[in-house]
Amino acid sequence: MRTALLVAAGASLVSAKSYNLHQYSGGKNFFDGWNYPGAFDTTNNAPTADVTNSGDNWIANKTYSQSAGLTTVNDQGHAVLRVDDTSTVVYNDKRYSVRIESSELYSIGSVFVMDAAQIPFGCSVWPAYWTSAEVWPEGGEIDILENVNQATNNQMALHTHGTCTISPESTGTAMTGSVVFEDCGNALNGNTGCVVRDPSTKSFGKDFNSNQGGMWVTEFAEDAISIWFFSRADIPASLKSDANSTSIDTSALGTPVARYPNTNCDIKSLFAPQKIVINITLCGVFARPTFNSTCPATQENSCYLDWVIGPPANYSEAYFEIVSHRVFTDTAAAPPTPNPSGTPGGSSDNSSSGTGTGTGTGGGSGDGTGAAIAAGVGSVTLAALVGFAIAMV
Numbered sequence: 487m488r489t490a491l492l493v494a495a496g497a498s499l500v501s502a503k504s505y506n507l508h509q510y511s512g513g514k515n516f517f518d519g520w521n522y523p524g525a526f527d528t529t530n531n532a533p534t535a536d537v538t539n540s541g542d543n544w545i546a547n548k549t550y551s552q553s554a555g556l557t558t559v560n561d562q563g564h565a566v567l568r569v570d571d572t573s574t575v576v577y578n579d580k581r582y583s584v585r586i587e588s589s590e591l592y593s594i595g596s597v598f599v600m601d602a603a604q605i606p607f608g609c610s611v612w613p614a615y616w617t618s619a620e621v622w623p624e625g626g627e628i629d630i631l632e633n634v635n636q637a638t639n640n641q642m643a644l645h646t647h648g649t650c651t652i653s654p655e656s657t658g659t660a661m662t663g664s665v666v667f668e669d670c671g672n673a674l675n676g677n678t679g680c681v682v683r684d685p686s687t688k689s690f691g692k693d694f695n696s697n698q699g700g701m702w703v704t705e706f707a708e709d710a711i712s713i714w715f716f717s718r719a720d721i722p723a724s725l726k727s728d729a730n731s732t733s734i735d736t737s738a739l740g741t742p743v744a745r746y747p748n749t750n751c752d753i754k755s756l757f758a759p760q761k762i763v764i765n766i767t768l769c770g771v772f773a774r775p776t777f778n779s780t781c782p783a784t785q786e787n788s789c790y791l792d793w794v795i796g797p798p799a800n801y802s803e804a805y806f807e808i809v810s811h812r813v814f815t816d817t818a819a820a821p822p823t824p825n826p827s828g829t830p831g832g833s834s835d836n837s838s839s840g841t842g843t844g845t846g847t848g849g850g851s852g853d854g855t856g857a858a859i860a861a862g863v864g865s866v867t868l869a870a871l872v873g874f875a876i877a878m879v
């Protein structure tokens with residue numbers, strides 16, 4: 487089942503930055519609500535290959551993922567997704583890995599929160615936690631967690647089918663990450679997307695894991711796509727998985743590590759509803775050509791020849807351990823406060839197509855949170871909110 491959520495006006499009128507819990511994935515039921523796109527390919531009489539990335543891995547189907555222990559829930563109730571670390575792989579064969587996708591699609595007006603205790607890393611390993619439109623690349627992609635081999639810092643990116651660039655505004659104090667590529671358009675920069683690098687080594691690989699992991703919060707909003715990263719010790723109390731909060735207020739999270747404002751990027755037209763994807767590729771178009779920058783290359787295609795094939799010992803660290811994944815939306819909001827005349831809160835006129843640019847609050851404070859452009863709290867009209875909801879359908 488897939489459902490394109492409509493962004494409706496609701497508590498958004500009270501605070502445009504507040505979202506309500508829509509979906510909680512955790513504990514023994516973590517894998518409910520996720521699809522396994524891997525399937526046996528009868529044409530080639532082989533499992534699904536990671537074709538688009540020329541990865542040296544098979545994508546395990548659901549049955550195999552479960553029977554081979556590639557997707558499990560551990561004793562702590564954390565979901566584990568791993569590369570096959572028990573099989574010896576022979577030349578010309580591939581190693582099994584996993585890919586799961588949320589069965590639901592989430593519209594603008596959603597926040598994705600991933601609490602992970604461990605992420606896969608190591609030579610040949612390319613982990614990713616990202617979102618994709620059903621129709622790709624037309625509907626856009628948001629890469630929240632991605633890097634390869636023994637890299638030390640996370641790299642985030644947007645991929646768009648049309649023109650989108652990270653504006654100078656966002657390269658200043660509006661975010662803490664550094665811009666690696668400005669163009670989000672897919673035809674540019676060899677398809678790298680507009681990459682922003684997290685300055686913290688705790689955001690990826692070895693340091694992420696040795697600091698007990700952390701949390702990514704991704705706000706998919708019309709005025710900006712923003713990503714926050716908190717290493718375990720820095721996760722705000724209200725956001726901890728244990729707190730199990732039913733709402734999130736992104737205006738309380740401080741400066742994001744990456745912020746893609748709609749200034750030079752029409753988010754509303756470039757991004758269709760997104761599904762969440764968690765996958766681990768081996769080698770492929772990203773990890774293979776960059777292998778020798780952080781890993782010992784002894785020969786051409788050392789990535790495959792020295793790592794993927796042979797004994798499995800190199801993959802003992804190649805797993806995600808996910809404490810919880812949550813999706814908050816501005817749809818399931820509490821009903822708007824009734825207005826004095828007793829008619830439903832807000833205006834019932836949703837015919838106009840407002841742009842959602844309010845007067846904003848906090849602009850000009852110079853503290854970097856400012857950008858304070860769109861989504862001006864309290865000043866966005868219901869018509870504007872519903873207007874962009876309609877545009878998304």
Ligand SMILES: *[C@@H]1O[C@H](CO)[C@@H](O)[C@H](O)[C@H]1NC(C)=O
Nearest residue numbers: 525526533546547548549550
């Ligand atoms: C699932 O994957 C396994 C291993 O590749 C394969 O043997 C099996 O036929 C697949 N099952 C289905 C229903 O495709």
Ligand SMILES: *[C@@H]1O[C@H](CO)[C@@H](O)[C@H](O)[C@H]1NC(C)=O
Nearest residue numbers: 536539585614616629765767
């Ligand atoms: C894995 O994730 C990356 C994330 O950017 C994506 O480009 C790639 O298509 C994914 N591959 C598979 C096979 O899931």
Ligand SMILES: *[C@@H]1O[C@H](CO)[C@@H](O)[C@H](O)[C@H]1NC(C)=O
Nearest residue numbers: 507509510512513727728730
């Ligand atoms: C947290 O909330 C979700 C959704 O309401 C629920 O399914 C889950 O059991 C809760 N977890 C804990 C630890 O309370």
Ligand SMILES: *[C@@H]1O[C@H](CO)[C@@H](O)[C@H](O)[C@H]1NC(C)=O
Nearest residue numbers: 775776777778779780783786
């Ligand atoms: C990696 O391999 C490429 C291509 O063979 C080569 O040009 C480059 O110098 C190598 N880099 C390192 C760090 O060894």
Ligand SMILES: *[C@@H]1O[C@H](CO)[C@@H](O)[C@H](O)[C@H]1NC(C)=O
Nearest residue numbers: 833834835836837872876879
């Ligand atoms: C708002 O627009 C939608 C889509 O056109 C329509 O189904 C709905 O009835 C409208 N609601 C109001 C209150 O006008």
Ligand SMILES: CC(=O)N[C@H]1CO[C@H](CO)[C@@H](O)[C@@H]1O
Nearest residue numbers: 609792793796797798799800
């Ligand atoms: C980094 C690492 O663990 N490398 C190992 C990969 O697997 C080969 C073959 O088992 C070992 O020789 C390497 O030490």
